[in-house]
Amino acid sequence: MGKIKYAVFDLDGVLSKGEIFSKDPSGDMLQGERENLEKWRQFMKDSEVQCIAVTGRSLEITRELLSHMDCISACEHGTVIFDPKTEESYSTIDCETQFGNLIGAKNRLEEFIEKSEEFDELLLKKFPGESIKRMRENLHILTYEFESEKGLEFAEELYSEIATFLPENILDDISQGKLVLKKCGMAIDIMPAVTKSEGLSHILSKLEISPDEVLIAGDSFHSDGPMMRVVEEGFWICPANSDRRLKEEILARGSQGYVSEKPFFEGSMEGLRYFLE
Numbered sequence: 001m002g003k004i005k006y007a008v009f010d011l012d013g014v015l016s017k018g019e020i021f022s023k024d025p026s027g028d029m030l031q032g033e034r035e036n037l038e039k040w041r042q043f044m045k046d047s048e049v050q051c052i053a054v055t056g057r058s059l060e061i062t063r064e065l066l067s068h069m070d071c072i073s074a075c076e077h078g079t080v081i082f083d084p085k086t087e088e089s090y091s092t093i094d095c096e097t098q099f100g101n102l103i104g105a106k107n108r109l110e111e112f113i114e115k116s117e118e119f120d121e122l123l124l125k126k127f128p129g130e131s132i133k134r135m136r137e138n139l140h141i142l143t144y145e146f147e148s149e150k151g152l153e154f155a156e157e158l159y160s161e162i163a164t165f166l167p168e169n170i171l172d173d174i175s176q177g178k179l180v181l182k183k184c185g186m187a188i189d190i191m192p193a194v195t196k197s198e199g200l201s202h203i204l205s206k207l208e209i210s211p212d213e214v215l216i217a218g219d220s221f222h223s224d225g226p227m228m229r230v231v232e233e234g235f236w237i238c239p240a241n242s243d244r245r246l247k248e249e250i251l252a253r254g255s256q257g258y259v260s261e262k263p264f265f266e267g268s269m270e271g272l273r274y275f276l277e
């Protein structure tokens with residue numbers, strides 16, 4: 001086995017159950033999980049392994065956490081890179097020539113996000129009694145969260161309404177695949193066509209990291225699966241709460257993978273100990 005020098009972490013579902021990273025950007029982001037994170041930090045320090053975080057969440061709400069974790073990070077599904085050492089953040093799209101054709105779409109979306117507040121009331125009026133919330137701290141992706149018994153069906157209804165006030169050129173960007181529209185039973189996201197995989201690839205090449213010296217932890221099949229395949233030669237771990245399909249893929253890796261018996265933070269620590277102790 002080659003020496004593991006770097007460890008890559010998805011955040012929600014891997015280092016926490018998720019709540020601490022959302023909802024209250026002004027509050028203490030580490031509440032309730034500080035003890036766990038201290039344990040994790042000490043373990044990574046003792047292992048002499050450098051950490052990288054890749055998350056769908058916005059830099060605004062994870063900045064404090066990422067600084068505490070001392071992780072160079074890709075946030076907002078890989079669209080934003082943040083280095084806590086320098087406090088510097090920049091757009092993946094602006095610095096990679098392969099994304100040159102996305103710059104216009106990215107700028108148009110950011111411009112719209114800045115003024116998106118004026119449509120909030122319209123949506124609440126259109127769907128009385130439904131709880132709909134635009135994530136104000138997302139500056140690079142447009143996100144509406146909702147709680148509705150109708151789930152995905154409600155996402156369709158909500159998007160039909162959002163589409164009535166989205167500028168024509170943003171609708172074009174979506175149909176051309178420069179912006180990606182994602183709907184699920186809890187949220188609608190519109191984001192540049194950059195993924196966690198590409199955010200991670202950017203960090204790996206920036207730091208000149210070879211995939212075979214990387215350990216990577218994730219829990220979702222659709223967003224973490226492709227990201228983990230960026231380091232096909234590396235070591236993959238997932239906690240017990242992970243998507244069944246991701247677990248199967250990791251089990252099939254034999255000695256290059258470990259599926260934990262425990263869920264969430266404890267499960268990730270179990271995987272880390274398996275490969276690093």
Ligand SMILES: [Mg+2]
Binds near residue numbers: 011219
């Ligand atoms: Mg996750």
